[in-house]
Amino acid sequence: MIARLNEDERAKALAHLSNWTAITDPDGLSRRFTFADFNAAFGFMTRVAILAEKADHHPEWSNVYNRVDIVLTTHDAGGLSQRDVDLARAIDALLE
Numbered sequence: 001m002i003a004r005l006n007e008d009e010r011a012k013a014l015a016h017l018s019n020w021t022a023i024t025d026p027d028g029l030s031r032r033f034t035f036a037d038f039n040a041a042f043g044f045m046t047r048v049a050i051l052a053e054k055a056d057h058h059p060e061w062s063n064v065y066n067r068v069d070i071v072l073t074t075h076d077a078g079g080l081s082q083r084d085v086d087l088a089r090a091i092d093a094l095l096e
């Protein structure tokens with residue numbers, strides 16, 4: 001069973017995830033992405049979906065036209081875990 005991050009682990013992880021916001025309900029990370037249009041937003045979602053399937057770790061997300069809102073939280077852990085941090089980094093890397 002994957003564990004929630006403790007305070008020390010959270011602080012260290014967040015220091016490397018400046019684009020993401022720590023949230024409490026659910027306990028996790030969130031980030032809003034804005035693209036030129038729906039096509040670009042959906043293309044991004046497709047790439048994130050492939051990452052998520054490979055990692056067997058899936059985002060909570062919504063899309064409105066060119067905007068994608070992502071929340072990363074670990075259901076199996078009841079909150080923020082290393083899996084969320086790893087997926088956030090992998091998502092950021094898609095845009096580099």
Ligand SMILES: C[C@H](O)[C@H](O)[C@H]1CNC2=NC(N)=NC(=O)C2=N1
Binds near residue numbers: 056059074076
């Ligand atoms: C059975 C399967 O491995 C689990 O349900 C995985 C799938 N994707 C998941 N995604 C997220 N965000 N949290 C989980 O706990 C989780 N668990």
